[in-house]
Amino acid sequence: xxxxxxxxxxxxxxxxxxxxxxxxxxxxxxxxxxxxxxxxxxxxxxxxxxxxxxxxxxxxxxxxxxxxxxxxxxxxxxxxxxxxxxxxxxxxxxxxxxxxxxxxxxxxxxxxxxxxxxxxxxxxxxxxxxxxxxxxxxxxxxxxxxxxxxxxxxxxxxxxxxxxxxxxxxxxxxxxxxxxxxxxxxxxxxxxxxxxxxxxxxxxxxxxxxxxxxxxxxxxxxxxxxxxxxxxxxxxxxxxxxxxxxxxxxxxxxxxxxxxxxxxxxxxxxxxxxxxxxxxxxxxxxxxxxxxxxxxxxxxxxxxxxxxxxxxxxxxxxxxxxxxxxxxxxxxxxxxxxxxxxxxxxxxxxxxxxxxxxxxxxxxxxxxxxxxx
Amino acid sequence: xxxxxxxxxxxxxxxxxxxxxxxxxxxxxxxxxxxxxxxxxxxxxxxxxxxxxxxxxxxxxxxxxxxxxxxxxxxxxxxxxxxxxxxxxxxxxxxxxxxxxxxxxxxxxxxxxxxxxxxxxxxxxxxxxxxxxxxxxxxxxxxxxxxxxxxxxxxxxxxxxxxxxxxxxxxxxxxxxxxxxxxxxxxxxxxxxxxxxxxxxxxxxxxxxxxxxxxxxxxxxxxxxxxxxxxxxxxxxxxxxxxxxxxxxxxxxxxxxxxxxxxxxxx
Numbered sequence: 155x156x157x158x159x160x161x162x163x164x165x166x167x168x169x170x171x172x173x174x175x176x177x178x179x180x181x182x183x184x185x186x187x188x189x190x191x192x193x194x195x196x197x198x199x200x201x202x203x204x205x206x207x208x209x210x211x212x213x214x215x216x217x218x219x220x221x222x223x224x225x226x227x228x229x230x231x232x233x234x235x236x237x238x239x240x241x242x243x244x245x246x247x248x249x250x251x252x253x254x255x256x257x258x259x260x261x262x263x264x265x266x267x268x269x270x271x272x273x274x275x276x277x278x279x280x281x282x283x284x285x286x287x288x289x290x291x292x293x294x295x296x297x298x299x300x301x302x303x304x305x306x307x308x309x310x311x312x313x314x315x316x317x318x319x320x321x322x323x324x325x326x327x328x329x330x331x332x333x334x335x336x337x338x339x340x341x342x343x344x345x346x347x348x349x350x351x352x353x354x355x356x357x358x359x360x361x362x363x364x365x366x367x368x369x370x371x372x373x374x375x376x377x378x379x380x381x382x383x384x385x386x387x388x389x390x391x392x393x394x395x396x397x398x399x400x401x402x403x404x405x406x407x408x409x410x411x412x413x414x415x416x417x418x419x420x421x422x423x424x425x426x427x428x429x430x431x432x433x434x435x436x437x438x439x440x441x442x443x444x445x446x447x448x449x450x451x452x453x454x455x456x457x458x459x460x461x462x463x464x465x466x467x468x469x470x471x472x473x474x475x476x477x478x479x480x481x482x483x484x485x486x487x488x489x490x491x492x493x494x495x496x497x498x499x500x501x502x503x504x505x506x507x508x509x510x511x512x513x514x515x516x517x518x519x520x521x522x523x524x525x526x527x
Numbered sequence: 528x529x530x531x532x533x534x535x536x537x538x539x540x541x542x543x544x545x546x547x548x549x550x551x552x553x554x555x556x557x558x559x560x561x562x563x564x565x566x567x568x569x570x571x572x573x574x575x576x577x578x579x580x581x582x583x584x585x586x587x588x589x590x591x592x593x594x595x596x597x598x599x600x601x602x603x604x605x606x607x608x609x610x611x612x613x614x615x616x617x618x619x620x621x622x623x624x625x626x627x628x629x630x631x632x633x634x635x636x637x638x639x640x641x642x643x644x645x646x647x648x649x650x651x652x653x654x655x656x657x658x659x660x661x662x663x664x665x666x667x668x669x670x671x672x673x674x675x676x677x678x679x680x681x682x683x684x685x686x687x688x689x690x691x692x693x694x695x696x697x698x699x700x701x702x703x704x705x706x707x708x709x710x711x712x713x714x715x716x717x718x719x720x721x722x723x724x725x726x727x728x729x730x731x732x733x734x735x736x737x738x739x740x741x742x743x744x745x746x747x748x749x750x751x752x753x754x755x756x757x758x759x760x761x762x763x764x765x766x767x768x769x770x771x772x773x774x775x776x777x778x779x780x781x782x783x784x785x786x787x788x789x790x791x792x793x794x
Contacts, residue, residue, distance in 0.1 A: 230695050250698040251706075263696035266689075267714045277700035280710070328700070 180206035180332060180364040181227065186236035188222055188388075196222035197233070198388035204332075204366060206241075209358050211367045211375040214385035215411065220368045223385070224334050227366060228257050241331045251280070256325035257334040260341070262317045264309040270320055271296075271305040277328040295327040298357075315346050322354075326361070333358075335367045339374065351377050372412050376400060384408050405526040406449045414454045416495055420447060420524060428522060431493050435468045438520040449527050456521040457497035459486065459513050467516035474511045490515060552773055559766035576767040586768065589752035593732055596663065596748060600670035601727035605720060607671065608678025608727075613712070615679060616686035633676050642740035645669040649741060661743035669741040670734065674727040681726070681787065685719040722787035729779045732772070 181204035188197040197219045204210045212220040225231040226238060229250035238246045245253055256277065264273050271292060278288045296302050299319050309317065318338055325333055335354075339347045355378045358365045369375050375382050376396040383393045384407075392404040403409035406417055418430035423446065426437045430450050463469030472495065476487035484506065488495045495515070507513055562573030580586055615627060633641070645665070653660040659668075697711040713720075735750035742751060749772065753765055 228695075228699055230698065250695075251701045251703055255699070257696070257699045259692045259696060261690050261692050263690055263692040265693060265696070265711065265715070267717075276697075276702075276710070280701040280703075280706050324700070 180204050180208070180241060181366070182237075182239040183223075184237045184239075186223070186226060186238065187234045188219075188226065188231060189234050195388050197226070200236070200388075200390055202383060202390060202393070204364065206364050207362045209355065209365045209367065209378055209380045211369060211379040211382045212385060213369060213372060213375040213382050213411070215370055218385040219388040220370075220385050221336060222388075224257075224336055224366065224368050227332065228255055228334055229253050254331040255334060256328050256330040257336060258318075258321045258325050258338045260337045262321040262338075264317060264320060264324070266308075266310060268309070269305070270301070270307050270309060270312070273309060273320060274305075274324045274327055276324065281328070291327050295323045299323045299326070314342050315350070318342065318350065322357075326357075326363075330363070332364045332366060335365060337369055340369070340371075347374075354378060384411060386411075401453075402523075403451070403525060406451075409449075409451050409525060414496075414498060416452045416454065416457075418450045418452075418493070419527075420450050423524070426519070428524065431491065432495070433470060433491050435517065435522050436519045437522045437524070441524060445524075447527065448524050451523045451525050452495075452517060452521060454485070454496045454498040455483075455500075456517065457495070458516040459497060459499060459507065460516065461514060463514045464516040464518075467518050468522065470515040470517070472513055472515045474507045474509050474513065477507065477509060479506070488513075488515065555766050556770045556773065558763060559770040561763060561766075564763065576763045579764050580767055580771075583764070585747075586749075586752060586764075589747050589749045592663065592746055593748040593750075596666050596670060596738070596746075597728045597731040600667045600674060600731050601724050603667065604671045604674035604678050604727045605724050608675040608723065609682050609716070609720065611675065612679040612682025613686065615683045619687075630676050630679055633673055634680075638673075638734070638736035641669070641673060642737040645672070645737060646740040661741060661746075663743070663746050665741045665743070666738055666746060666748075669737050670731045673734075673737065674730055677726055677730065678723040681719050681723040682716060685716060689715065718786040718789040722783045722785075725779045725783035725786070729776050729783065732776060732779070 181202070183200050183202040186197050186200040187195075189195050200219075200223060212223055214220045222231060226233055227240070229245070229248060233246065236246075237244060240253065240255060265276065268276065274295065275288050275292050278291060283291070292305075296305055299322060301316065301319055301323065304312065304316060304320070309320070312320070318341075321338065339350055339354075342350065351374055354365075354367075367375075367378065376399075379396055381393060381395055382399050384391045384399060386407050392399055392408045394402075399408065400412050403412055403415075409415045409417060418432050420428055420430055422429040423441050426440050427434050428437055428450055432450075435450070458464060458467070459472075470490045472488040472490045474486055475489050475494070478485040478487075482501055484499050484501055486497045486499070486507065488497055497515070558569070559576055560572050560574070561569050562575060563570035611630065615623070615630070645668075646661075649659050649661065649665045649668075652658055659665055693711070693715075694707075697707045702710060732749070734748075735754065738748050739751055739754070742748065747755070749768065753768060756762065756765060
């Protein structure tokens with residue numbers, strides 16, 4: 155940079171850079187394999203495109219490979235096979251300190267020997283950003299994340315929520331191409347967690363930065379994400395926006411993981427009639443040719459309960475076995491043809507059924523879905 | 528009440544233990560201020576033995592040898608021990624159990640074994656190659672060998688107490704390997720390094736056996752001088768030297784403790 159450059163001159167090229175990056179795909183993963191010593195396979199051929207400016211979530215149970223994938227993006231692990239492109243550059247072999255990627259760690263990993271201010275300034279200092287600009291940017295991010303009064307504190311004097319914010323500020327201040335977040339909210343209590351979920355999402359939208367978020371909590375994933383990738387056993391099961399993954403799960407694993415489902419093994423399908431342990435139910439459309447077997451999915455919240463069967467619906471006889479009152483909704487565990495069936499009703503002030511009540515269960519053919527086992 | 532009696536008994540036991548540990552030291556300190564020539568009676572307060580010390584050239588030489596030996600060996604042990612401690616931490620996941628035991632072993636090895644082995648080793652080197660005859664250098668090498676395990680263990684335990692993701696956070700925040708050492712490892716270790724230095728120094732000042740076997744004729748340290756002086760008869764001067772040494776060791780030990788504690792409080 156020349157001596158005559160003003161702050162505005164300096165700021166403009168970065169804006170242009172950001173815009174050009176945003177057109178391109180932010181992250182491309184090709185056939186990534188990762189094995190750990192022994193035969194533990196963490197990633198078994200992952201192909202994925204993450205768009206620039208997107209809030210992307212890697213969702214799955216522990217041991218599914220989501221954290222390994224994040225660590226590969228950060229450069230903290232190297233893949234055994236495959237390639238990794240960030241912002242158009244192949245970074246498969248690039249060490250972490252040369253990648254324009256920052257991480258918010260699950261444990262926050264704030265440096266105990268430094269004040270809050272010096273923690274936030276650490277990345278800028280390592281990059282060799284001049285002191286004046288460093289100060290300006292630390293102040294800016296401190297205002298943005300609202301932790302101005304904490305700057306001179308030592309990190310061991312802070313609460314969990316404050317540490318989380320500082321870890322976020324320390325990563326954001328570096329203005330990386332991609333921000334990686336490794337279950338950053340899992341150590342916080344429920345109330346704070348909900349609040350920070352919203353804050354994180356807002357922050358991401360305001361900055362237009364690409365966020366890759368790892369969590370095992372499907373509610374958290376759905377609230378925050380533009381798109382979700384569900385992982386299991388090192389393989390991506392499904393990628394899509396939250397409503398798609400929730401409403402149209404591709405297989406039984408995804409359906410079970412997203413929750414609130416009833417699944418029954420399919421015993422036979424003839425035209426639009428599907429036979430399971432529950433009985434015979436009508437589906438909306440006949441099965442695509444070449445597909446057979448699989449699992450029948452009925453979401454808990456599409457099941458209607460009442461004294462009669464609604465017109466055009468599948469009708470079943472059920473007995474209430476358990477009732478869980480949750481305020482905004484009521485969950486019933488029913489028994490239908492000797493099979494357990496979960497139904498969730500929004501609480502609209504309708505009558506509550508008691509354990510032992512015999513009721514009619516109505517399911518619309520559109521809500522009877524066949525998925526892969 | 529029964530419980531009250533038991534508590535009082537415990538506290539009495541505590542004071543008895545302290546007396547057991549510190550009474551001999553207190554007696555030495557007390558008699559170092561005795562104006563009489565003998566420890567048989569106390570004739571009144573005096574600093575004459577301390578004055579005598581200041582005019583005793585042999586003793587001052589011994590003191591200077593002790594300090595040179597203590598500081599030089601501690602600095603070398605600090606550098607080597609820190610590298611070993613870091614290596615032990617970095618490769619802790621590998622099966623290095625028996626190697627780590629080799630680092631612990633010198634701590635429990637009797638000094639006399641160490642001293643004799645060092646002596647035999649240096650004499651052999653001197654005879655065969657004409658290097659490392661008994662001198663201050665051989666003493667420094669011998670001291671470094673027993674200081675290293677302590678330094679390595681202090682550094683290792685500091686690293687084990689740290690959140691391992693801190694190492695990754697430093698990488699993630701653009702720190703090159705050199706910057707990680709300069710801006711993360713060293714500042715994080717600093718209190719432990721100071722503690723390790725003072726502990727090494729204390730061990731060195733304290734050592735008689737190993738120094739005795741590896742010293743050249745010119746290199747008597749304070750403990751060796753005291754030993755020689757006592758063979759000629761206990762002089763009250765010895766009480767004064769001992770008192771000064773107690774003071775020095777207490778100060779170094781307190782520093783070591785304070786800094787080690789501060790290091791661990793940070794994590």
